[in-house]
Amino acid sequence: MTLMMLGVMIVLLLAGFPMMMPLLSAAILAFLIYFPDLSIQQLVQQMIGGVKPASLIAIPMFILAADIITRGHSADRLVDLVMRFMGHIRGGLAVSVTAACALFGAVCGSTQATVVAVGGAMRPRMLRAGYTDSFSMGLIINAADLAYLIPPSIGMIIYGVISGTSISELFIAGLGPGLLIIVLFSLYCMYYARKHNIPVEPKASWKERGLALRNALWPLGFPVIVVGGIYGGIFSPTEAAAICVLYAFVLEKVVFKSISVKDAIDIALSTGAITSVVFILIAAGAAFSWVLSYAQIPQQIIAAIGLEGAGPVMTMIAINIAFFVGCMFVDSIVVILILVPIFAPLVKAAGLDPVLVGVLITLQVAIGAATPPFGCNIFTAVAVFRRPFIDVIRGVHPFLLILLFATVLLVMFPQISLFMRDIAFR
Template sequence: MATTMLLIMIVLMLLGFPMMVPMLVATLAGFLLYLPNLRTDIIIQQMISGISPVALITVPMFILAADIVTRGRTANRLLDLAMTFFGHIRGGLAVTAALSCTMFGAISGSTQATVVAIGGPLRPRMLKAGYEDKFTTALIINASDIAFLIPPSIGMIVFGIVGKVSIAELFLAGIGPGLLILVLFSAYSVWYAWRKDLPLMQRATWKERLAAMRKASLATMFPVLIVGGLFTGMFSPTEVAAMAVLYAFILEVFIHRAVSLRDLPAIAYSTGLITGIVFILVGAGAAFSWLISFAQIPQQIIGGLGLADAGPYTIIFAICVAFFIGCMFVDSIVVTLILTPIFMPLVLAAGIDPVLIGTLVTLQMAIGSATPPFGCDIFTACAVFRKPYLDVIAGTPPFILLLLFASLLMVIFPQIALFLPTLAFR
C-alpha cells in the first residue's frame, strides 16, 4: 500500500500537478485499492477535520500582517536601523543583512517575503561595497530562513496542529535557535570580510542612530507584541495574530501612510490566495495522515528502519535527516503533513520533548527552503534578483553547513530551544 501510494505521488509530481493533487489521488487510491470496505466520504470528513482546529485561524492573519508590512516602509526602517549600528564594522553590511532578515522575519514569518523586502534594497549596496554576488545572494536567502524560527512561523503552526504540540511553546522555542543562527551567520560574514579585505563604511553618528531608532521604534514593537504577549500569557497565539494584523494596519495605513485603503483589496486577494493553498494542503494532508495511520504504515516504516527500539539520539537523527531530505525536494508544509504522523508516536514513546522536535523540524524546513534542488527561496531569489539558478545556489554551501551545525548544537544542548518555553509555561 505504501509503495503504491508513493509511486502515485512521484508520477503525478513529475507530471507537474500541484502537490495537493498527488496527495489526494494517492489517498483515494489507498482507500479504493486496499480498504474497499470503508466509506470514501471519510476522506472528506478527515479533510474538514484537518482544517477545523481553531489555531489555524492564525495562518491567514499572520499572512495578512506580512502582506501589509511588506508593501509598507517597515523593512527599510529596520534596514536603516541595523545599518547605523553595524554598517561601520568589517563585514557590517553582511551583518546588517542577517540582522535585518531576522527582524523582518519576526514581523512577517515568511522567508519569501523577507527575501523580497530585505534583499531588494540591500543587495545592490553589498555588491557596490565589494561583496561577491554569490556570497550576497546566499546570505540573503539563508538569513531569510531565520523567519521560519522566529515567531510567527507558519511552519510551527502546521507542525503544532499535526503533532498536537503547543504552538505558544513552539513560538518561544524558535527564538533561541534563530538568534544562534544570526550569531553564526554574523561571525562568518565578519570572517569573510576580513579575508576579502573589504573596505570599511563610515561610522554613523549617535544623532543618526537615534534618528533611525525613532523611525524604527514602532516597527520593532512587532516582536515585542508577539513574544511578549505569548511569554506573559496575556494573549493566545490566535489573539496575537489578530493583534499583529491590527497593528500592521494602523502602522502602515495611518502612521507611515505607505499603504492606502485602495491597496487593501489587492492585499486581501494575495492573502486569500496563499491561505487557500495552505488550507488545501493541510486538508489533503489530514486525509493522507489518517489513512496511513489507520493502515499502520508508520509502524511498518519504523519497524523496517529499525527505529522501534532505537535510542533518543538515533530517533532525533533519523527525524532530522528525513525532514532535511524531504524539504530539499517538496514544499516544507507537505513534508510536515506526511512525516509528522509517522515519527510523533515514536517521539512520544521515547520520551523526547515534542517541542524540541518541533523546533528541529522547523529548522530542517528552513534549511530545505534554501537547499538545491527545489528550495522555494532559491526560485524566489531567481525571480527577484533576475539571476540564473546556478548563480543563485553557488554560494549556499557554507551557510547550509552553518545551519546543520546549529542543528547539531540544538541536539547536544536542547536548552537552546527549551529554555524560554520552560521559563514561561513549565
C-alpha cells in the first residue's frame, strides 16, 4: 500500500500535476482498493475536518496583512531604521539585511514576502558597497527564513493544528532560535566583510537615528501586537491575526496613504487565491494523513527503519533529516502535512516536548525554503532579481551550513527554544 501511494504521487508529480492532485489521488486510490467496506463519505469528512479548526483562520489573516504591508511603506521604514544604527560597523550593511529580514518577518510571517520587500531595497545597496551578488542573494534568501521562526509563522500554525500543539507556545518558542540565527548570521557577515575589506557606511547622527526610529514606530507595532498580545494573554493567535489585518490597513491606507481602494481590492483577491491553494492542500493532506493512520503505516515505517523505541536525541535527528530532505523537493506545507502524522507515534514514545519538535520542524521547513533544488525563496529571488537559477544558489551554502549548525545546537540544548516558553506559560 505504501509503495502504491508513493508511486502514484511520483508519477503525477512528474506529469506536472499540482501537489494537491498527487495527495488526493493517492489517498482516494488507496481508500478504494484497501478499504472497500468503508464509505467514501468518511474520506470527505476527514477533508472537511482538516480545514475546520478555528486556528486556521489565522492563515488568511496573516497572508492578507503581509500583502498589505509589502505593497506599502513599512518595509522601507524598517530597513532605514536598521541601517541608521548598524550601517557604520564593519559588515554593518549585511548585518542590517539580517536584522531587517527579522523585523519584516515579525511583521508579515512570510519568507517570500521578506525576500521581495527587503531584497528589493537592500540588494542594490549591497552591490554598490562592494559585496558580491552571490553573497548578497544568498544572505537575503536565507535571512528571510527568520520569518518562519519569529512569529507570526504560518508553518507553526499548520503544525500546531495537525499535532494539537498550542500555537501560542510555538510562537513564543520560536523567538530563541530566531535570535540565535540572527547572531550567527551577523558574526559571519562581519567576518566576510573584514576578509574582503568591504568599506563601511557613514555613521548616522543621533538626530538621523531618532528620525528613523520615529518613522518606524508604526511598523514596529506589528511584533508588539503579535508577541506582546499573546504573551500577555490579551488575545489568541487568531485574534492577533485579525488585529494585524486591521492595523496594516489603517497604517498603509490612513497613516502612510500608500495604497488605494483599488489596491485593497487587488490585495484581497490575491489573498483569496493564495488561501484557496493553502486550504485545498490542507484538506488533501488531512485525507492523506487519515489513510496513513488508518492503515497504521507510520508504525510500519518506524519499525522498518529501526526507530521503534528510539531515544529522544535519535528521534530528533531522524525528524530533522526527514524534514530537511523532504523540503528540498516538496512544498513545506505538504511536507508538514505528510510527515507530522508519521512521526507522531515516535515523538510520543520518546517523550519529546511537542513544542520543541514543532520548532525543529519549522526550522527545517525554513531551511528547505532556501535549499536547492526547489526552495520557494530561490524561485522568488529568480523572479524578483531577474537572475539565473545557478547564480541565485551560488552563495547560499555558507548560510545553509550556519542554519544546520543552529539545528545541532537546538538538539543539544533544547532550552534555547524552550526557556521563553517556560517563562511565559509555565
